[in-house]
Amino acid sequence: MQAINFPASVALFFPPDQGTRPTVQSVPILPSGGALAIRAAAHEGGVRLEVSDTGQGLTQEECDRLFTPYYTTKTHGTGLGLAIVQSVISDHGGKIAVRSEPGKGTTFLIDLA
Numbered sequence: 753m754q755a756i757n758f759p760a761s762v763a764l765f766f767p768p769d770q771g772t773r774p775t776v777q778s779v780p781i782l783p784s785g786g787a788l789a790i791r792a793a794a795h796e797g798g799v800r801l802e803v804s805d806t807g808q809g810l811t812q813e814e815c816d817r818l819f820t821p822y823y824t825t826k827t828h829g830t831g832l833g834l835a836i837v838q839s840v841i842s843d844h845g846g847k848i849a850v851r852s853e854p855g856k857g858t859t860f861l862i863d864l865a
Contacts, residue, residue: 784808796848797861804859810852818850820856 783793786806793800810818819838824831841848845865852858 798863798865801862801864802859803859803862806857808860809854809856810850811854815850815852819848 768813784807789802789804791802791804820831820836821835822831838848841864847863849861850858851861855858
């Protein structure tokens with residue numbers, strides 16, 4: 753799989769709102785530094801997307817609870833983001849999984865038919 757590498761923050765471009773210019777927002781992805789890679793490849797008759805980072809990683813307990821609604825490790829988080837992502841992917845016939853190791857980073861695997 754070929755990777756696309758990104759810096760520790762990514763500029764997101766949102767569509768114009770009622771005729772104004774597009775907004776650009778810098779989103780911190782890896783506050784402690786590291787790399788983010790996105791890969792895509794054919795997989796079992798569909799496509800697999802892999803989103804990997806070299807951040808702090810997650811414990812097995814965190815991985816087990818990651819898609820549970822209202823579970824969060826962030827001070828101001830709602831715990832809904834990944835639950836919604838899992839629901840949308842499932843609604844499109846896909847699956848999402850996570851692999852992680854503390855101190856070595858995290859990879860999300862998204863399989864779509």
